Amino acid sequence: MLIKTKAIVFSALKYGDADLIVKCFTEQSGLKTYLLRGVLKSKKGKIKASLFQPxxxxxxxxxxxxxxxxEYMREAKLLVPYQSLHTDVLKSTVVMFLAEVLRNSVKEEEANKQLFKFLENSLRWFDTHEKAANFHLLFLVELTRFLGFYPDEPQGDESVFNLIDGTFQDRKTNADCISDENVALLKLFLGTNFEGLSAIKLTQTYRSGFLQMMLNYYxxxxxxxxxxxxxxVLNELYS
Known part of the structure; x- marks a missing residue:
C-alpha cells in the first residue's frame, strides 16, 4: 500500500557500505522499519541520509x-527544521537518550495518533526552549500515559509509591515500593506540564535519582x- 505520512525517526543503522536500516514511528501506520539502499553514497536521490538523525x-x-x-521508502523530506536539538550538546544527548528509550518501549505496528501528537509537540517544545534541564524527566512520566502504566493520581499525603501497581500508598506492601524523595518529585511532575518545568529546581543528585527510579518503573x-x-553520557553531562 502506497502511503504518505508524517514520521519521527527512532534510529538509523548503517547496513553494508551504502545502505541504512531506519526505524520510524509513523502517524499513519505506527512503527515501521525501512531499508534504504545506496542512500549513503547517492547524492542525487530523493532521500538524503542526513534526514535520519534521532x-x-x-x-x-x-x-x-x-x-x-x-518496508520500501520512496521519498522523504524534512518536516520540522530543528533549531537546537541536533546542535546543542546537552539537548542532542537528551535526544539520543530519549530515542533509545522510545526504541525500547514503543513496539506497536499500528497507528497511535495520540502518541504521535505527544511526540511531535513535546519535541518542538524542547527545541525552542532553553531552560529545559528536566525535560527528559517529565517526558518519561508523560510517555507512560501512552504505554499503559501512567501513575494513579495521588489522593492526599501518601508517602509511598508502589512501582508495581503505579499507585500512591500510606505504607509499603512489597519490595518495589519507594518512600524516598522521589515520591514527592513524582507528585510534582504529575502536577505540571512542559511550560511549568522552569519552576522545578533540582540538584544533579535529585535529577539522577528520579531518572533511575523512572527507568526502574519502565x-x-x-x-x-x-x-x-x-x-x-547523559549523567556525565549533567554532573
Missing part, C-alpha cells in the same frame, strides 16, 4: 506491505526494556 520529524512516502518485514512494566546505553 527524533527528526519527516514526511515520507512509502510502500507498506504490512507483513512485519523491511523495566517493571515493559517486557524486554533495558536501561539505555546513553544513560552514562
Amino acid at each position: 527524533l527528526t520529524q519527516v514526511e515520507l512516502e512509502a510502500n507498506h506491505k504490512d507483513k512485519g518485514t523491511l 523495566e517493571i512494566h515493559l517486557q524486554g526494556f533495558h536501561k539505555p546505553k546513553s544513560l552514562s
Whole structure:
C-alpha cells in the first residue's frame, strides 16, 4: 500500500557500505522499519541520509506491505527544521537518550495518533526552549500515559509509591515500593506540564535519582526494556 505520512525517526543503522536500516514511528501506520539502499553514497536521490538523525520529524512516502518485514521508502523530506536539538550538546544527548528509550518501549505496528501528537509537540517544545534541564524527566512520566502504566493520581499525603501497581500508598506492601524523595518529585511532575518545568529546581543528585527510579518503573512494566546505553553520557553531562 502506497502511503504518505508524517514520521519521527527512532534510529538509523548503517547496513553494508551504502545502505541504512531506519526505524520510524509513523502517524499513519505506527512503527515501521525501512531499508534504504545506496542512500549513503547517492547524492542525487530523493532521500538524503542526513534526514535520519534521532527524533527528526519527516514526511515520507512509502510502500507498506504490512507483513512485519523491511518496508520500501520512496521519498522523504524534512518536516520540522530543528533549531537546537541536533546542535546543542546537552539537548542532542537528551535526544539520543530519549530515542533509545522510545526504541525500547514503543513496539506497536499500528497507528497511535495520540502518541504521535505527544511526540511531535513535546519535541518542538524542547527545541525552542532553553531552560529545559528536566525535560527528559517529565517526558518519561508523560510517555507512560501512552504505554499503559501512567501513575494513579495521588489522593492526599501518601508517602509511598508502589512501582508495581503505579499507585500512591500510606505504607509499603512489597519490595518495589519507594518512600524516598522521589515520591514527592513524582507528585510534582504529575502536577505540571512542559511550560511549568522552569519552576522545578533540582540538584544533579535529585535529577539522577528520579531518572533511575523512572527507568526502574519502565523495566517493571515493559517486557524486554533495558536501561539505555546513553544513560552514562547523559549523567556525565549533567554532573
